[in-house]
Amino acid sequence: QVQLVESGGGLVQPGGSLRLSCAASGSWFSINAMRWYRRAPGKERELVAAIARSGAITYADSVKGRFTISRDNAKNTVYLQMNSLKPEDTAVYYCNTQAYDTDYTLRSYWGQGTQVTVSS
16 A cells, blocks of 8 residues: 655745655555646646656646656655746646555555645
């Protein structure tokens, strides 16, 4: 079982930067992928960025060139560096992990979310 804890959210002005962190704890066989999702008011949840076990990275078109996902495998932590933030980036950001449990079952786990507000 994997527990995910996000941190780093807050209030920032347009054009500012913020770095989100997601730390995984618990027990598992291996982590297959780590992802950042977000849900803005009145909108559906969307995938922001993902990094696979292989290191392959994908981004939503809306954040390409502004956001960077990275990981520290030794710390079981994934980061989302957000630059040139826009008001439309305002959302609750969720960390998601697909991991093989110790019984080798692939499961999906979610963090509690962290609020990012971009406003002047």
